[in-house]
Amino acid sequence: MSDARPGPDEDDRRRKHARLVELLDAQAARVIVLRSAAAVSWFLDGARVHVSLAADPIVAVVVSRDDAWLVATSNEAERLLAEELPDIRVTTVPWHTPIDSVLPSGTGVLQESDVPAGLRAARASLLPAELERFRALGRETTAELETLIGRLDPSWTERAVAADLACRLVAAGIDPLVLLVAGTDRLAHRHPLPTDGLLGSRAMVVACGRRDGLIVNLTRWFDDGGTAPEPFATDMRRIRAVERAYLDATVPGATLADVFRAGTAAYAAQGFDPEEWTRHHQGGAAGYAGRDPRATPDTTDVVQPWQAFAWNPTAPGVKVEDTVVVTPDGVEVLTDAGAGSTAVERPLVAG
Secondary structure (H helix, E strand, C coil): CCCCCCCCCHHHHHHHHHHHHHHHHHHCCCEEEECCHHHHHHHCCCCCCCCCCCCCCCEEEEEECCCEEEEEEHHHHHHHHHHHCCCCEEEEECCCCCHHHHCCCCCCEEEHHHCHHHHHHHHHCCCHHHHHHHHHHHHHHHHHHHHHHCCCCCCCEHHHHHHHHHHHHHHCCCEEEEEEEECHHHCCCCCCCCCCCECCCEEEEEEEEEECCEEEEEEEEEECCCCCCCCHHHHHHHHHHHHHHHHHHCCCCCEHHHHHHHHHHHHHHCCCCCCHHHHCCCEEECECCCCCCECCCCCCCECCCCCEEEECCEECCEECCCCEEEECCEEEECCCCCCCECCCCCCCEEC
């Protein structure tokens, strides 16, 4: 059962349009063309403008200083107008006409590739209605994953876990973009696509779910005994301390490179190999893309108030991951099945 959550919000839309106008002014441009899933979903409040989860949006959005309109093919427009779209003008082209061929181009037209950092900054700070939608997504995704883990036992296969979780998420209107499962024998793999292997006594499950265009990321652990044995328990406490270093450094005004340095330095401080961060990506900003952007030592994007993040430090056999939002009082955990939390302690769930 899905939480009630706000739909398209007129004030949010005005503020998004104003952010794009600032970008147009800064570039002395007439219009900007939005084509990516992240940009289109953000501007259209998460309208479902895809058919294949793996494909680009089936529409384009053109934004000028005074207007915004949609370009869609004739075979898609009816459903979009009936079920998805807010009050926005639609230009329809025949289904056999490539949308790109009818979009503005040339002098005075910004393409996304011209201003990728500017667009990320425009959508970084979550507005009130989209923040409420993100909170609902985080609660529901977490509840479904943790409920499932509470039912598991060592005889389940990794694929059975992924199939059950996918069913739960789809029933809640959540697109399962990434589902990873590693049983005891495969915990060395940091992106473990599910196999027919058994879970065994310990397993890691990762979910990335999308609804209303927003994407939440989280990792949870199953342990057959209910209480983590050593040395796993100590390693999990240490990797959580690395995550805490990332979160403590994720403050408005810091660059992602600043946060990255603080987080990666914590590996050595916690007794891990100082080079552990080089063996897997560490996460980054979240929102309308899985990472928006993924942080590196050279990422210059600046942390903004009310921006979402998902850091995922890992070490051999351990990983921690939650989605949070930066607030004036610290970070709020979105991947919490209750009413919200400002902590990121996640116990194992017994089978």
